[in-house]
Amino acid sequence: MTTVLISGLGLIGSSIARIIREGDDTIEIIGSDPNDDSSEFLLQHHIINSRAKFIDAVPNADIIILAGPVSVIIQQIGVLSKLSLKPGALITDVGSTKQMIMDEAKKLNQSDVGFMGGHPMAGSHLTGGKNGSSHLFSGSKYFLVTGSQTDRQLREFKRLMRLANVDWITTSAVAHDKLVSELSHVPHVVSAALVNSIADRLQTDPIGLKAAAGGFKSTTRIAASDPKMWTAIMLSNSKEISSEIDEFQEELRQLQEAIKTQDEKTIFETFAKAQKIRKSLDD
Ligand SMILES: O=C(O)C(=O)C[C@]1(C(=O)O)C=C[C@@H](O)C=C1
Numbered sequence: 001m002t003t004v005l006i007s008g009l010g011l012i013g014s015s016i017a018r019i020i021r022e023g024d025d026t027i028e029i030i031g032s033d034p035n036d037d038s039s040e041f042l043l044q045h046h047i048i049n050s051r052a053k054f055i056d057a058v059p060n061a062d063i064i065i066l067a068g069p070v071s072v073i074i075q076q077i078g079v080l081s082k083l084s085l086k087p088g089a090l091i092t093d094v095g096s097t098k099q100m101i102m103d104e105a106k107k108l109n110q111s112d113v114g115f116m117g118g119h120p121m122a123g124s125h126l127t128g129g130k131n132g133s134s135h136l137f138s139g140s141k142y143f144l145v146t147g148s149q150t151d152r153q154l155r156e157f158k159r160l161m162r163l164a165n166v167d168w169i170t171t172s173a174v175a176h177d178k179l180v181s182e183l184s185h186v187p188h189v190v191s192a193a194l195v196n197s198i199a200d201r202l203q204t205d206p207i208g209l210k211a212a213a214g215g216f217k218s219t220t221r222i223a224a225s226d227p228k229m230w231t232a233i234m235l236s237n238s239k240e241i242s243s244e245i246d247e248f249q250e251e252l253r254q255l256q257e258a259i260k261t262q263d264e265k266t267i268f269e270t271f272a273k274a275q276k277i278r279k280s281l282d283d
Pocket residue numbers: 095096120121122123124125183184185222225
């Protein structure tokens with residue numbers, strides 16, 4: 001019998017638990033999370049078989065999935081490097097950045113244990129185990145950064161996750177962190193900054209934010225995401241994110257200049273370029 005330990009039963013960890021459970025109900029899934037609400041919900045719905053403390057569950061686990069914030073994943077890899085793990089065990093994670101995690105994983109030196117970095121490129125601003133879904137990743141990319149895992153472990157993980165219906169992409173930690181800084185991290189920064197700058201200014205207006213419609217809501221949906229998770233992402237990819245913010249500021253500066261100087265042609269061309277690119281995403 002295969003035993004899977006999932007540490008972190010929030011949106012992503014609980015979605016993985018559902019995917020594994022729906023694919024094979026003989027798999028023993030142990031959940032580890034200090035949050036009672038998520039854990040109890042998943043136990044009651046038979047999505048996990050039991051709940052345990054992380055270090056207590058580790059020795060019996062064939063697969064350990066680290067699904068907490070990046071800072072917690074890094075700390076747990078440090079803990080795992082000092083414990084005796086089940087021979088043949090695979091450790092993987094779902095963190096949104098990969099370089100710091102892959103560096104930390106070098107500390108895992110039990111020769112018959114493998115580590116593989118992972119990142120499902122999907123999510124929601126909703127948080128907690130109740131909001132997870134076995135369809136959350138459907139149609140999305142799932143990045144893999146290969147480490148010390150064997151081919152057999154990789155195959156077994158993909159088999160367990162087959163109902164996720166993802167497109168597996170193997171990449172390097174460096175390439176991954178650069179790409180997601182552009183596609184995910186800077187959008188989050190921009191979204192949060194936009195909400196805060198406007199909310200502060202609108203505080204004295206009696207209608208204020210209540211008048212917000214589709215434009216503001218769809219541009220800023222992700223600002224409602226978990227601040228703990230996003231703080232850890234910023235700290236673990238700060239160089240890339242900071243340099244992408246420079247590029248974004250330059251783009252904004254050019255557009256501001258065009259608006260200020262009534263440069264109709266540049267304004268139109270900027271929006272037409274963005275319209276074409278953004279529309280192609282939905283095709
Ligand atoms: O759709 C959302 O709400 C997300 O935040 C998902 C999203 C993103 O697209 O930026 C956020 C973080 C994850 O690492 C991967 C995906």
